[in-house]
Ligand SMILES: Cc1ncc(COP(=O)(O)OP(=O)(O)O)c(N)n1
């Protein structure tokens with residue numbers, strides 16, 4: 659499905675720890691391979707170190723005109739003037755972020771429970787993440803794996819852009835898109851690849867060329 663409000667198809671989520679080849683190298687290669695949105699997700703850094711890392715990454719993503727999203731930390735997101743912020747059920751609510759966030763800045767919100775779709779928080783978000791689609795060792799503090807049926811259900815209940823995340827790779831990306839996702843977000847499929855550019859290219863091809 660092509661959504662003019664959300665043109666991004668392949669969304670890379672990174673942290674220094676997840677990128678054995680080095681985060682900046684992985685991100686640059688992934689952009690060259692076709693990634694069109696990047697999120698910095700550092701779960702264990704203090705705000706000062708998170709900000710330092712975010713500034714370095716923003717310089718790189720800006721040089722390719724690729725939007726940068728900051729996970730969880732509004733202070734870091736504001737200080738680097740990021741394109742977006744991504745939050746979940748246990749983070750700062752989208753309605754609170756919206757009060758200080760520029761209208762052009764994007765808010766992503768993870769959907770872990772169906773009832774979230776009826777909330778002001780989901781209504782305020784610019785896009786929703788179906789989180790996680792499949793079980794993944796990369797994030798284990800999850801409540802429910804939606805599966806393909808879950809994407810189909812959520813697709814019928816909202817017109818917001820849907821990002822699918824969790825356990826997605828070249829082997830299942832097409833069925834995830836066919837179930838109704840607008841965009842695929844990955845960590846290990848690119849960050850753990852020996853050749854991140856090739857991995858990104860293959861994912862993007864599978865996303866944009868339906869078979
Ligand atoms: C694109 C995207 N989707 C989902 C998540 C998960 O967010 P959250 O539920 O807040 O969990 P943490 O990432 O903070 O552990 C995400 N980060 N990005």
Ligand SMILES: Cc1ncsc1CCOP(=O)(O)O
Pocket residue numbers: 671789790791794795796797823824825826843844845846847
């Ligand atoms: C951050 C996040 N949110 C839901 S699943 C997940 C991890 C996705 O990692 P992978 O692509 O390696 O399964």
Ligand SMILES: [Mg+2]
Pocket residue numbers: 729730744745746749
């Ligand atoms: Mg979070």
